[in-house]
Structure formats: C-alpha cells, structure tokens
Amino acid sequence: MSAIKDIIASRRSVYPDQFIDKEISKELLSDLLSSATYAPSHKKTNPWRFIVLTGDVKTKFAHFLADTYQKVTPADKFSAFKHQKVAQKPLQSGAVIAICMQRDLKERVPEWEEVAATAMAVQNVWLRLEELELGGYWSSPSLKDYFREFYRLEEGQKCLGFFYLGYLKDPVSVKKEPLHLGGYVHFVTE
Numbered sequence: 001m002s003a004i005k006d007i008i009a010s011r012r013s014v015y016p017d018q019f020i021d022k023e024i025s026k027e028l029l030s031d032l033l034s035s036a037t038y039a040p041s042h043k044k045t046n047p048w049r050f051i052v053l054t055g056d057v058k059t060k061f062a063h064f065l066a067d068t069y070q071k072v073t074p075a076d077k078f079s080a081f082k083h084q085k086v087a088q089k090p091l092q093s094g095a096v097i098a099i100c101m102q103r104d105l106k107e108r109v110p111e112w113e114e115v116a117a118t119a120m121a122v123q124n125v126w127l128r129l130e131e132l133e134l135g136g137y138w139s140s141p142s143l144k145d146y147f148r149e150f151y152r153l154e155e156g157q158k159c160l161g162f163f164y165l166g167y168l169k170d171p172v173s174v175k176k177e178p179l180h181l182g183g184y185v186h187f188v189t190e
C-alpha cells in the first residue's frame, strides 16, 4: 500500500477511451463509494448523493444524453461529433456515477459548503481508483442540468456532473508522475 502522499500525487483524470469493455460489479462500486461517506461536512449534513448507473441503464443514459443534446442544441450550434461523443462516454465506461448534492432544506449552511463537501467525497473515491485498478474522471457538461429528466431528484437536490469510470486498457500508460504544483502556497513571514 502506497503512502497517502504518493496516492494523492499520482491521482489522474483517466478518460473513457482508455477503458476496456468491462462492467464494474455492484459489490466493487459499493466498496468504492463507501469511502465517500467519510468526507467531512459542516453540521454533518452529508450532502453527497451518488446515483449509480450500470448495465442496461447505462445504455439508456447514453441515449438520453444524445437525445437531450439534440433537443437543447440550436441547429446552427449542433455538432454531429459531439452528439456521438456524449453517448460514447457512458457506453465506454464500466459504470457511471451521477454526482449529486442535497441542499440542506433548512439551509443551515451555505450552499457552497455542501458543494465543497460533495467534492471532498468525490476526491475520496478518486483516490481509491488506483488501488482497485480503475480509472475515471469528473465530467461536468451543461447536460448535467437535465439529469433530473432521467432520474427523479428529490427537493433540494442538484446534479454536479458525472463520474465516468472503468477498467484500464493499459494501466502502465496512465501518467503517474506528480504534476507541477498549481495554485500557490504562501508562507506569511511578516
């Protein structure tokens, strides 16, 4: 087992064209997503809601994305390439997880804290992919705003994107070197 520092540094976005055609079992997905639930949240609102799409439902979702793209895109902006691509991602994936957030109905904390807590839960999941020999990434297309037409979201819930995941075609080729640091850390000395 690698040190947490190395696991954090080697986490990467891995895209569906790098996945093999293999479903991820419900047992493995449950194990993976159990790590999400340890994320911190203000007032313990535990706002993350993960909607897992596998098997035939994943295919239904691929058609839904393609049809919705066609429906909401003005004719002069329509791209046949994108139409095909939105459907391809779920079909290439071993599972799709819709990342959803439950707004506290009493609004005891600001919404950004619930988005932040959900993102921390996603990071927990993302960090475990390597151990499970999986790859994946968080996709946030504008089509996410239509997810409620595919799956009934409860009051106060919002979809923040889709996590596409799958078994890797070539685990070795997935870049593992730590990337350069972005953002910055500034030690204030006076």
Ligand SMILES: Cc1cc2nc3c(=O)[nH]c(=O)nc-3n(C[C@H](O)[C@H](O)[C@H](O)COP(=O)(O)O)c2cc1C
Residues within 6 Å of the ligand: 011, 012, 013, 014, 137, 138, 139, 140, 141, 161, 179
């Ligand atoms: C909230 C969030 C949304 C993202 N949405 C997209 C997306 O819509 N399309 C995409 O290609 N990558 C998306 N990404 C992945 C980032 O592009 C990726 O994390 C970034 O390029 C850094 O690469 P790395 O994850 O391999 O370190 C998203 C990442 C986050 C955290």
